[in-house]
Amino acid sequence: MNYETKNRFNHYLGIEIERIDDEGCRATLKIRPEFYNSIDGVVHGGVTGTLADVAMGHAAAPHINGVQQSVTVESKVSYLSPAKGDLLIAESKVVKRGSKIIVMEARITTGEGKLVAVALGTYARVKPKEF
Template structure:
């Protein structure tokens, strides 16, 4: 514990404003995850907010922060993919029984414009629900309504382990 505390003190003593902002985001996300058993570390780290639209549709938004940026200063494509996967997976899982879960088996993404602005919003919906597979669609929009990425996802239905 002392080594961690020393590392944090050293980091803060030499940190830029952006580095302090990112550390603050990371610490806040750890605290929020501890208080919410239904979220994941990555959803808290990206500060995802979820809104159920109807039985088949969901929206998840994330604020654009320096933590999400790639070396060009735009949202990293892998984090946009994470947003898509989370939204499409959440939409798929809403159609299942308590003893079931849907896991990603395939995802196809087209990036259409850079992720810039103050937030990204992913609108995802279920296109087809079979016994073993669920097919979904997701679209990510910037805060000015520009299409950033679109994807389709296929999710395989599994049975949860008893302790989950």
């Protein structure tokens, strides 16, 4: 299942949200050669970090009518091994949910199940109409 989002950047990259619930989110990204860094076949860390951020942000405060309801306050990604292959998967989960601030974590794996990164992020609930 692909959830509605109006996030143009996610669409541009091809990120798909497969699952969102009260505990977390699963987001996937099919790898394209444009995502490689200067080492052919290795995904740029920014792509991996973006996928983690998307999975964490969606679960922190799910979109309403396709519009995000949270913004990233801070994020840390630990890269454990090169991201290679055809697919990246980010599985996020809630660490602590407050009324305004939500702490999330994510594990990013390849389609073959190899762990390539772990992330920790803090998100703030927002009311997009206030922007």
